[in-house]
Amino acid sequence: MEPERRIKPEQRIKDEAAAIGFSAAGITRAEVGTREQDRLREFVSGGEHGDMAWMETHLERRIAPKAIWDGARSVVVLTQNYGPDHDPMENLDARDRANISVYARNKDYHDLIKKRLKRLARWMVEQYGCQVKVFVDTAPVLEKPLAARAGLGWQGKHTNMVSREHGSWVFLGEVFTDMQLTPDVAESDHCGNCTRCLDICPTDAFPRPYALDARRCISYLTIEHKGHIPADFREAMGNRIYGCDDCLAVCPWNKFAEQASEAAFAARDDLELPPLDEFLELDDAGFRARFSGSPVKRIGRDRFLRNVLIACGNSGDTNMISGIRPLLSDPSPLVRAMAAWASKKLLPADGFSGLRGEFWGAEEDPTVRREWGEEQSVPR
Structure with missing residues (x-):
């Protein structure tokens, strides 16, 4: 050598x-x-x-x-x-x-x-x-x-x-x-x-x-x-x-x-x-724990759920609505907006209309309102 x-x-x-x-x-x-x-x-x-x-x-x-x-x-x-x-x-x-x-x-x-x-x-x-x-x-x-x-x-x-x-x-x-x-x-x-x-x-x-x-x-x-x-x-x-x-x-x-x-x-x-719907219940602490040591952690819980909800909407699986529904009142407008979008993708028109009637009145963020549809105005 x-x-x-x-x-x-x-x-x-x-x-x-x-x-x-x-x-x-x-x-x-x-x-x-x-x-x-x-x-x-x-x-x-x-x-x-x-x-x-x-x-x-x-x-x-x-x-x-x-x-x-x-x-x-x-x-x-x-x-x-x-x-x-x-x-x-x-x-x-x-x-x-x-x-x-x-x-x-x-x-x-x-x-x-x-x-x-x-x-x-x-x-x-x-x-x-x-x-x-x-x-x-x-x-x-x-x-x-x-x-x-x-x-x-x-x-x-x-x-x-x-x-x-x-x-x-x-x-x-x-x-x-x-x-x-x-x-x-x-x-x-x-x-x-x-x-x-x-x-x-x-x-x-x-x-x-x-x-x-x-x-x-x-x-x-x-x-x-x-x-x-x-x-x-x-x-x-x-x-x-x-x-x-x-x-x-x-x-x-x-x-x-x-x-x-x-x-x-x-x-x-x-x-x-992993199943998409198992992520829907994650709060910030749960998200950090689940993705500890992972690069996913750096985007934060709200952006992550934004992505997950879009995938849920694309899944065609109406069973996911039960997990999506609580997120329609999530503190993050990123999450609420995509929860509305996913609901519209998964539900028939009358089902989505019923949800909109339930959540529209409390929504003040314009980006979320656009996902619900602009034909109704926010009550004052």
């Missing part, structure tokens, strides 16, 4: 990353190409980022890694496979069940990835006396272009990373360092003429290949969007209550992907297609 001291730092870093548990590691310079910079500028200038104001606020930092840390010379990019054990598209047929995105069915991946990044970063400092900073998703890092430049995959037409080994099922993380490391060869685009990810989108959220209008994306609407979900997209949501996997799940490169071997990436039993 070659003496350790003679092994190049780049290879030693990759070996250590593999020992820690990462699926792959690549190295690139601390810079982003002009094409990727232009894409992000176009995305933000066109308002396609929706109400994710932080993207506009941190735009210049995202397109220039050295704006995040001027001392950065190289970036070690890490991938983590989280491939599911089945085709997530099958979950869409279970209309009375809660369909949660594959990545969110267990612990928050940010926590796990960051712990591993810190382990690798500490090892690099110990071995080479370098300076380091770690980032995972929530930081203003344009990580997908960096991953492509590090040879780990390419940014597909659905704007997500695609890997030869793991398809579209990869998490990303980065270690910035002041070390001058030899970069890997960038990966080229292998999407070819395929448009499956674009064609499958239930809300037509891709205005063109390699571009996403977040305002139409179910993942954005159910996770990032804080207000009422526009009526035009509710039926298209189906039973998706947190995120959407469609464009990822149909990627042909998934045929090379293996199921994630670690228990941390396997679905919790209670989050693998």
Whole structure:
């Protein structure tokens, strides 16, 4: 075996990353190409980022890694496979069940990835006396272009990373360092003429290949969007209550992907297609307890129930009305509005009219009144 001291730092870093548990590691310079910079500028200038104001606020930092840390010379990019054990598209047929995105069915991946990044970063400092900073998703890092430049995959037409080994099922993380490391060869685009990810989108959220209008994306609407979900997209949501996997799940490169071997990436039993109506009784404390350690927890109980109620309305199951009814007087207008919408979807016209007559008089929020129908006025 070659003496350790003679092994190049780049290879030693990759070996250590593999020992820690990462699926792959690549190295690139601390810079982003002009094409990727232009894409992000176009995305933000066109308002396609929706109400994710932080993207506009941190735009210049995202397109220039050295704006995040001027001392950065190289970036070690890490991938983590989280491939599911089945085709997530099958979950869409279970209309009375809660369909949660594959990545969110267990612990928050940010926590796990960051712990591993810190382990690798500490090892690099110990071995080479370098300076380091770690980032995972929530930081203003344009990580997908960096991953492509590090040879780990390419940014597909659905704007997500695609890997030869793991398809579209990869998490990303980065270690910035002041070390001058030899970069890997960038990966080229292998999407070819395929448009499956674009064609499958239930809300037509891709205005063109390699571009996403977040305002139409179910993942954005159910996770990032804080207000009422526009009526035009509710039926298209189906039973998706947190995120959407469609464009990822149909990627042909998934045929090379293996199921994630670690228990941390396997679905919790209670989050693998649970009945929708079991969430309807959740108060804030119950919601926090149910989703402790889960990324779902960060959207809060009210937005979560907003999503669940839309799925209930799409289920066609009139038995859910008994669980929906108490939410028509919920303290949150987000919840009351979607309880009214779901009731209208599930009940015959006379049944819904009876409910409206019961709850209309006490309702003062205009967004909720619109769901009941404007033909009646609120008594004064």
